[in-house]
Amino acid sequence: MRTSMRYFFLLIATASVFSCNRKEEKQTPATVTYELKVFRLESEGGCKSDTLPCASYEVSYPVFNGLQPAVVDSLTKVIAAATDSGNPESDTLSFELAGKDFIRDYEETKEEFPEMPMGWYYHSTVEVSVLSDTLISLAVSNEYFTGGAHGGYGTYFINIDPATGRKLTLNDFLKPGFNKALNSLGEKSFRAGLELSADVSLADEGYEFGDGEFALNNNYGFTKEGIVFVFNIYEVGPYVLGSQTVSISYADLKDWLK
Numbered sequence: 001m002r003t004s005m006r007y008f009f010l011l012i013a014t015a016s017v018f019s020c021n022r023k024e025e026k027q028t029p030a031t032v033t034y035e036l037k038v039f040r041l042e043s044e045g046g047c048k049s050d051t052l053p054c055a056s057y058e059v060s061y062p063v064f065n066g067l068q069p070a071v072v073d074s075l076t077k078v079i080a081a082a083t084d085s086g087n088p089e090s091d092t093l094s095f096e097l098a099g100k101d102f103i104r105d106y107e108e109t110k111e112e113f114p115e116m117p118m119g120w121y122y123h124s125t126v127e128v129s130v131l132s133d134t135l136i137s138l139a140v141s142n143e144y145f146t147g148g149a150h151g152g153y154g155t156y157f158i159n160i161d162p163a164t165g166r167k168l169t170l171n172d173f174l175k176p177g178f179n180k181a182l183n184s185l186g187e188k189s190f191r192a193g194l195e196l197s198a199d200v201s202l203a204d205e206g207y208e209f210g211d212g213e214f215a216l217n218n219n220y221g222f223t224k225e226g227i228v229f230v231f232n233i234y235e236v237g238p239y240v241l242g243s244q245t246v247s248i249s250y251a252d253l254k255d256w257l258k
Contacts, residue, residue, distance in 0.1 A: 031066050032064060032065070032066035032067060032131060032133070032136075032162060033064070033065045033066055034062040034063060034064045034065065034128060034131065035062070035063055035065075036060055036061070036062055036063075037060070037061060037062075037063050038058065038059070038060050038061075039058070039059045039061070039095040039096075039099065040056065040057065040058040040059075040099075041056070041057045041058075041096075041099035041100065041102075041103055042054060042055065042056050042057075042103070043055040043056070043103050043106055043107055043119075044107070047119070052119075053110070053116060053117065053118055053119035054119045055102065055103050055106035055107070055119055055120040055121065056119075056120075056121045056122070056123075057095075057098070057099035057102045057103060057121075057122045058121075058122070058123045058124070059083045059095050059099075059123075059124045059125075059126070060124070060125045060126065061079055061083070061095075061124075061126040062126055062128050062138070064136075067162055068163075068165075070165060071160075071162065071163070071164065071165035074160075074165040075136070075158075075160060075165060076094075078158055078160070079126055079138070079140070079158065080094050080095055080097075080098065082126075082140040082156050082158060083095065083098065083124040083126065083140055083142065084098040102120070102122050105146075106119075106120045106146075109147070116147070118145070118147065120144075120145055120146050120147070121143075121144060121145055122142070122143075122144040123142075123143050123144070124140060124141065124142045124143075125140075125141045126138055126139075126140050126141075127139045127140075127141070129221055129222060129223050129228075130222050130223065130224065131162075132162075133162060133163070134161070134162070134163075135159065135160075135161070135162070135168060135222060136158075136159070136160050136161075136162045137157065137158070137159045137221045137222040137223070138157065138158040138159075138221070139155060139156075139157055139221050139228075140155065140156045140157070140158065141153070141154075141155050142154050142155075142156075150239070152233065153232075153233065153243070154230075154232040154233065154243070155219075155230045155232065155243065156219060156230075156232075157219060157220055157221030157228075157230075158221075159220075159221060159222060170182070170220070170227075172258075173257065173258060174253065174256045174257065174258065175256050175257070175258055178253075178256045181253075181255075181256060182216060182248065182253075182256070183214060183215055183216055185248045185252050185253070186214065186216040186229060186246045186248060187214040189246045189247055189248060190202075190214060190244060190246050193244060193245065193246070194244070202214060206237050206238060206241055207236050207237045207241070208236055208237065209236060216229050216246065217229060217231060217235065219231070219232070225247070225249055225250065226247055226248050226249040226250050226251075226252070226253070227247075227248050227250075227253070228245060228246070228247050228248075229245070229246040229247075229248075230243060230244070230245050230246075231243060231244040231245075231246075
């Protein structure tokens with residue numbers, strides 16, 4: 001039987017008590033630790049000058065110690081896919097492959113359009129939001145520019161069981177039938193972030209949802225305070241409206257916690 005959500009919160013609190021002061025390494029009750037590393041590739045000639053266009057691919061990511069080798073291998077591949085040029089559905093297997101593909105695309109484009117005035121970049125940061133012996137929750141933030149009027153950015157989440165590497169979902173932590181209550185809480189948070197009252201039409205403000213009613217997506221992660229959902233650019237509105245973050249506290253979900 002899985003550890004209850006209440007016990008999960010206790011583990012998070014315990015982990016924070018034993019945390020190190022160093023940002024790059026934290027300890028959990030299961031003695032799982034991590035350190036941050038950076039992978040970077042640049043186009044030929046490098047990016048040493050601000051006046052010459054170039055391409056750079058950079059990922060800041062955690063390397064875990066204390067996990068089973070199979071879990072580390074699975075997690076490494078999931079992180080690599082989530083950091084592949086803002087494409088969470090990527091099937092890339094490593095930063096090296098993704099980075100080389102990005103640099104190659106830039107160099108081929110520059111060869112075709114030699115007067116291209118601006119360079120390309122792709123930068124990604126993988127943040128460890130929760131690290132306990134029952135959950136690893138990562139927030140992957142991507143920012144990139146490949147020409148055009150503006151760049152792109154996005155945030156995606158990875159939630160796994162550190163013991164098995166299994167992907168964890170809301171069903172693992174919330175009682176059956178939680179969707180209606182969760183969407184209601186999510187809409188309140190969504191409107192609060194935009195300073196919109198309950199009687200204001202989201203459609204009139206430029207936001208579109210599948211059936212005309214607010215609904216949370218499947219892009220969520222966990223923090224010490226609650227569950228965070230992110231609607232990335234273009235997902236429910238035009239680029240100019242940006243991305244939207246929805247935060248729901250565990251206190252508000254107390255009746256639905258397993």
